[in-house]
Amino acid sequence: MFQIVTDSCCDIPFQFLDEAGIAFLPMLVEINGKEYEDDLGKTFDVDFFYQALKDKQMPTTSQINVGRYLEFFEPYAKSDTPVIYLSFSSGMSGSYYSALQAVDVLKEDYPDAQIAVVDTLAASLGQGLLVLGAKKQQDAGKTFAEVIAWVEEHKMLLQSWVTVDDLKHLERGGRISKSEAALGGLLKVKPIIHVDENGKLQNVDKVRGRNKSLQKIVTETLNNLTSRENQIVYIAYSGDAAAAETVLATIVEDVSIEDIACLPLGPTISAHTGLGCVAIFTFGKNRNEKV
Numbered sequence: 001m002f003q004i005v006t007d008s009c010c011d012i013p014f015q016f017l018d019e020a021g022i023a024f025l026p027m028l029v030e031i032n033g034k035e036y037e038d039d040l041g042k043t044f045d046v047d048f049f050y051q052a053l054k055d056k057q058m059p060t061t062s063q064i065n066v067g068r069y070l071e072f073f074e075p076y077a078k079s080d081t082p083v084i085y086l087s088f089s090s091g092m093s094g095s096y097y098s099a100l101q102a103v104d105v106l107k108e109d110y111p112d113a114q115i116a117v118v119d120t121l122a123a124s125l126g127q128g129l130l131v132l133g134a135k136k137q138q139d140a141g142k143t144f145a146e147v148i149a150w151v152e153e154h155k156m157l158l159q160s161w162v163t164v165d166d167l168k169h170l171e172r173g174g175r176i177s178k179s180e181a182a183l184g185g186l187l188k189v190k191p192i193i194h195v196d197e198n199g200k201l202q203n204v205d206k207v208r209g210r211n212k213s214l215q216k217i218v219t220e221t222l223n224n225l226t227s228r229e230n231q232i233v234y235i236a237y238s239g240d241a242a243a244a245e246t247v248l249a250t251i252v253e254d255v256s257i258e259d260i261a262c263l264p265l266g267p268t269i270s271a272h273t274g275l276g277c278v279a280i281f282t283f284g285k286n287r288n289e290k291v
Contacts, residue, residue, distance in 0.1 A: 002082035002114075002144045004135055005072075007064065007095065009088035010128040011236055011266040014040040020135050025072045027088075027095075027268040031059045038268045049267045050239045050275060059271040063095040069102030077106055077113035082144050086131050086151060090119045091199030114144070118151050121199030124269050125234035125261070126160045126281040159224045159284040160195035161217040165210060165240070165276025192216050197287040210276075214243055217280055218250050224284040230258040233282050238265040239275040247278055 005023040026037040076083045090096035099117045120127045137147045190213035192205035237244035
């Protein structure tokens with residue numbers, strides 16, 4: 001039997017992962033000089049975090065270092081338990097590379113350790129969809145190699161469409177310039193963001209007004225489906241559940257749903273998007289196709 005593991009950037013609630021037997025490594029978030037573990041709601045209060053954003057605090061995050069990965073992986077190596085680790089996108093964090101280094105170090109003491117580090121090229125519930133899909137494959141009797149192959153295939157079919165309401169966080173992260181953030185705030189311009197084939201956030205469009213930005217990510221999601229039957233649609237939001245519910249209702253009008261979820265965006269991702277972010281995740285056209 002092999003173990004599927006991930007990190008807290010998947011934004012799947014702790015209770016669900018716990019019931020499914022999926023282990024995870026928490027990301028670290030610093031708020032007003034104090035460090036917290038993003039443990040997917042086990043102890044971390046996401047409402048407290050959102051209030052910090054409302055209070056104009058600027059939380060920071062840090063990638064998982066080699067030492068923490070060693071501590072996380074070693075018990076599996078000791079017990080000869082094969083591991084598939086589905087990591088946060090290498091296009092947004094260096095954690096993936098730290099995990100690879102940790103495995104190399106670990107194999108000096110445990111040369112037979114079987115730990116596969118898979119770059120999901122995704123974030124938030126996009127990463128979560130791949131984690132849950134991998135678990136479903138495992139439960140269906142697929143082998144270690146078959147589950148990895150499933151993830152490698154389906155990660156390129158993952159569509160992620162995002163809009164944000166607060167441009168200051170994108171400015172701080174270097175996604176837009178200070179002048180673009182200032183002008184965009186005055187004109188109520190909202191960026192439309194897509195996660196590209198390299199797992200990086202790309203600003204692909206901009207529209208004026210909140211309602212138009214929400215409609216735009218719905219339109220792009222629908223345009224990039226290969227079918228409107230039996231779709232899986234996950235929506236993540238930071239502090240604006242009403243907007244997420246509106247998006248969800250619009251999609252349901254046009255798409256036959258197999259599975260749907262509307263969940264809060266975790267603190268690790270929200271620290272870089274600010275309040276008002278809404279993101280839609282589905283499987284559709286291959287990400288290598290030009291958006």
